[in-house]
Amino acid sequence: MTTRAFDPGQCPVGRTLERVGDVWSLMILRDAFHGLTRFDAFEKSLGVAPNILTKRLGALVESGFLERRPYQERPLRHEYVLTEMGRDFGPVLTALLAFGNRHLAKEGIASCLVDRQTGETAEPVLVDARSGKPIDGEAFAYGAGPVAGEAVLARLALIEGRRASAPLP
Template identity: 40%
Template structure:
């Protein structure tokens, strides 16, 4: 499937990965969360080719996750800032970081997180918004939602969730 087809899949994971399911896009988001906002800062930090960085920034802007603002007119230079939708990906980026720290960082985590409210070092977890309990694959039951349907990209899942086979 190409990126545009992900947008039509009746699955929020597919739709989201069509927007941010690329290492460069995730690293741009990471840097924006860490306060790097200028194109030159992003390029220097990531060591990415200018065409790749420009493409990822354009994609994030087009998706409504980032806004581009001119801070200099001659020559034109831009700052990039997260929108509310972009900031909503913070937990996703932290969850990916926590997984990488646990499974891919033999020398220890490259960055440590300190929760400003309590002052303690923290490891991100995905938690229930009602009771605060950690959400794990053996503690969650998935049920059909109003936007789900039997379609390419969700055919078998729709059958399992509804208990019926589309014909």
């Protein structure tokens, strides 16, 4: 069996998954959002093997999600801090939390987002910043961006063709 390397082309989903599309990377980012910064804290929280943690932290630094900063000189030790790009990933993790609680928490909700002032449970939704409309259902569709190449245009044409041939409700 031959395997082919994934080429995300211009796909923003594919490009993102190339950088954070494994469980350990997502869990490291989750813990970084909760304030963990040190290797031993990530290791303890995740129960991950040190070699895997080292590799994933390095990849997240290389991809620009985390920054490696020294916090001790003798011996030299580093902490891992979210960059601006890493902080921009927060809503993605919140969306995963909301999805997991809504569809996969068969035993009940173990972790949720709460309002710091009121303590009320939040119900995250993705909203268009321009119109304020929730992004769900049929109100929005994927479209070509200003630099869309042939592959993107072909994929969107395929999607539009399927949408046009679908029976109306």
